[in-house]
Amino acid sequence: MVALCSIVRLVLFAAVASAAPRRRHPNFPPKPSIPQVVAPDTPVTDRQGVTLPPLSTVYLFDQLIDHDDSSKGTFKQRFWTSWAEFEPGGPIILMTPGETNAAGFTGYLTNATVNGLIAQATNASIVLIEHRFFGLSNPIDNLEDESLALLTIDQATKDLSYFANNVVLPQPNGDKLSPKEAPWVLIGGSYAGALTSWTLVNQPGVFWAGYASSGVVEAITDYWAYFEPIRQNMPKNCSADIEAVITHIDSVFTFGTPAAKNQIKAMFGMEDVTHLDDVAGALRNILWDWQSLQPYVGPNATFFQSCDALEVKNGVNAPASGWGLQHALSAWGSYFKNTYLPAICGDDNTEDCLGTYNATQSFYTNTTIDDANRSWTWMVCNQVGFFQEGAPLGWPSLVTRLVQPAYDERQCSLMFPKAFPKAPVPQVAATNQKFKGWDVNLFRLFVANGKQDPWREATLSSDFHPRSSTPSQPIFVGNGFHCSDLLTQASIDPTIQTVQNAAVATISNWLLQWPGRKTNAPTLTVPTAPAFVPECGPRGGSGCCDAGFWGGPAGREGG
Template identity: 60%
Template structure:
């Protein structure tokens, strides 16, 4: 098991899959969208009583391998679909979960999600489309650097356009709902929320409206701000003690007292780590646990358990200032050695689980398919960044300042040595923001939904560092929720502020869709029909379950 590596993706938020995401290197978690559970053991019927295929029926679409060179042919891109709520004239709602295999995201077809609630209200048809190079939707037979030249934000955007213009949906009249004949709504959360914004900028007029939840629209190389909403909203005593411990670790590790250094390593059960930056970086794991929180997260959440371990002594909670360094340091170390290390590393030794300096380990260059961590890391290293490191000296920090972008850039050269033959270089986030407008996006009929407690908030249009005004054409609705809280219907049942965002979204979509009129002809391609495959039902995913990844990416050269 590994848990220290770059990751945002924007965007995983669920507990059951956390362990699978804690592998390979010391990179931050992806912003991956949370799954939504759905029962698939009963028939699905449309509004007119027609028996429909199961939600998890998988279809494939012939997608272009390279939009810059259509002569290369096509690959099979998976999608899932329902017309449970559809009536002629209703919208087509297109969603991709982004940087994760799309299996298990069938809940987004249903009214358990805000997308399904929009579809139900508007008599729409819902689609879940798997992103290229994730899951089983792969233009190439491996994830080598040569193959991954086709994994760019622009290729992903072009996929959405080509799909919308050419797919023949598996429903009555499914060949007559291209964007010139029916209103299409592009929706997404986290990275796929950003992809919604970037696509509407890059393909103006293609999608009539968009819904972007926790959308990390601004690509940021040194994204130390990831931890700032956590610092703001976590228990004050836990924050105070954590900051004190990290400041102490940095002071000791920056000195030459080997006895004191070894004591700290031993205290956390990390004596087996040979590099101090890996030891310090490992402690970020406790704060990455915040990303899995949702409005209904109870006392048993991993993050709450961590803070209780630090702040509750003999049944008494610490004051807002915390217990102080000595008590907190021992409590944090005991938490790691008693349960947390085994939780994230299992039976693996510390170097294998949390070390990042051995470039010869095979996981760095595992090019097998359906390896979401590798695909997302490619994006991180080349185009989006989101490196979750220590804060500047003039800002409070929950994370060691020994962890800076260079620590992560080095790992990119291990993952993709052929891409970085001249050594580490930062991702080209400036180009990404120029191309797709980042925080400065200005598009009609694009709804942003964000949460105050979202660790990704400062990459969204609700950032503390870049003020944006909400407008009627580009609303920004903010709840007290966490990452993508507004996507789940049940979160609105436990948090009135999330419910208010969902209510505003439904009213806004109703207004916008009433304004749609058919456009001029958009040419389709009859050679790309849907192909059903893998009928039957798979086990229902657990709600609020996602993967974590620490990865990053640089824009390939124009020639590549």
């Protein structure tokens, strides 16, 4: 990995996308995924100068199909690994990129990511493993409802444990590196960050330490608060005008005449979209682009281009209050119709592109493998929710209130009609009870979150349920976006560099405590975790949001 350093910084970072990839369906919310980082196809050597296999080399592990019934046999689970930094006595870092084909994430084997920084500091090997029912790691060779019954959080946590306890790694003495013989560190971001926490809860004693970046540990059905960090941190003029337009559209779509409704549909290029909730819901897309931002992304990012279309008039920027409804409605409509809509729909007609009511469309019926959106939707409908809707009445909303959980739950029935003859309510209460959600208390779990992360409200740094940092479960919050702390390029923001330095020092010190560890390495100084101040209240400020808008226990259970 040392030999990779200069190449990595010149080539690898260019592979980290600054714009969100096209989603499979523009009215399906984005997944809580880590940024994609692909390693360059260049030679890799270890610390002794020995050439190692390319980082793209795929290895296969015989994973149990069903951890509750071993008689069902095994399937081939893909993994990738690098032992470029490994020294005898070093730890094993295990990471899954979560709900995606893992082939595009080999950069997490290098020092372009925090995994590599920790490996360099602790003489570790890094292993990247593909999640069951994503990519080409499938217990059953289709994504039918019956097959996906084996796609659960419980099975996923047991996959990681079984792998650690049984894998023979393809490095020297790879059969002598089980958790009994070497300390294992589990690292994950976003959903996989939550999976890190959930695995330490559900499979105690296997992993010596964990690192959860932007970990969405609390399952939430009506996750309207996805848009709160965006509202809090985006340009004020843009949020003011978007809120004004959405309020107007909701009013017209609810109370207006057919002619008025059709006028708005035509203004945004969606006159052929049948259902008004699909029309209004499609406008969430420019907000979803926020998830692709990182500190090194410049003003040409899609999100900022969208705001500029609303807020720059004749070369002049709008004041913080925005230009107001009349200009914003016209400007957003023109931009969406002529620029944005063609980008997300391509050659598809707008009903096929944006409509969600036709059960015969391929995004509902296709059950072939390597369809991350289908597999993730299964988990959403069953266990985690995360439906991204309009805010409650009385709270400023950048998103239409025509889209409520019933909108998404209906789609669950269309995609999985055998499993859900009627629209389901995700069992988030059971998920949070089993895996502890916001209330988790673990020993040796490092937690990193970003102030500007749209998924922050489901993490341990939520405005609605903020947790205090402790020595055994430290929580560091930088000024980053989604999983920024995983990317070394994001260290251009000093607050993120502090998080990364703290992660390396904390994990290093915890590894010194492993009973079998033999090293003369000194204890490292860990930066103090700055206090996180929630930005609650409908217009910001310090008033903390609680049961009044979040819904209290009922809200956490899917209300």
